Amino acid sequence: MGHRPTEAAVDAWIALMRAQQTALLKIERAFRDANLPSHAWYDVLWELERAGEAGLRPLEIERQILIAQSNISRLIDRLEEKGYVERRPCEDDGRGQRVVITSAGRDMRKRMWPVYGKAITDAVGKHLSEREALSIAALLTKLTDRGR
Template identity: 30%
Template sequence: MDANPPTRSRQPRLGSQGDARDPSRRAWRASMEAILTLIARFDEDFRAEVGIDVRTYDVLLHVFNAGEPGIRMTDLAREVVITKTGLTSLIDRLEARALVRRRPDQSDRRAFRVTLTADGERVFRAAARIHVAGIHDRLGQHMSDEEARVVADVFERVKSANLTAG
């Protein structure tokens, strides 16, 4: 009896030598591992320095960038790629910490807008300094400006294609 019965077509496992032969799989694996590693390092830095996590920083960033009169909860959920329920829970926690304020939208009473409090802006600015330094230290110093432009162009194109894919 043969211990390895014949199969129709053996596909290399993901992460195996098949990745080396398939540039798209290699790009997927390398980008996924790099992004997850970067997110973990930023998460550690944010928690240690300002007491927030990466998801919170992303929310504070979008709220800060929206300015006054704030960002609508539905728009914020789309920007940070989180469910409305997950965002509501996170905003509840940030409100309890007095980092954000939620107010009814003047143009649509069913909707809410989120703005930063003074403490929220202080925490955001401290985290932004960590983020900018980390981008240089953990990413920028490992590629040329031209490589950075190519990487950005490719991932913007991939994101756009996958957001519009049905």
């Protein structure tokens, strides 16, 4: 009995997946049209900027980012090659590393934000009232670890 989803749960799942894919495609297209890196780059740079000088361990980045990223280490490699992040030894674990955003990384994230902000407005904000957006955010937060 508990393993079979309700029709409403299935409908919600389908709508959630379609909305996510539609919005992400619009956002990726906006970045591409502006000759900017992908949403994954923005997402990692944003999380690292929020973390400050302490940076984050690669596993922490993987847990924080908004999109599925199966190979975070390759993404970090590409960001490091461009000079947007740097790896530092982890003080409490000699084998571990922390990833820290550089000033070039902060500049790139700031360059990306206007494109991203407009894409969010086009994909979501134009279709929902402020109240609807807040309601959806509250409901979806229930589905994440942060909502528990």
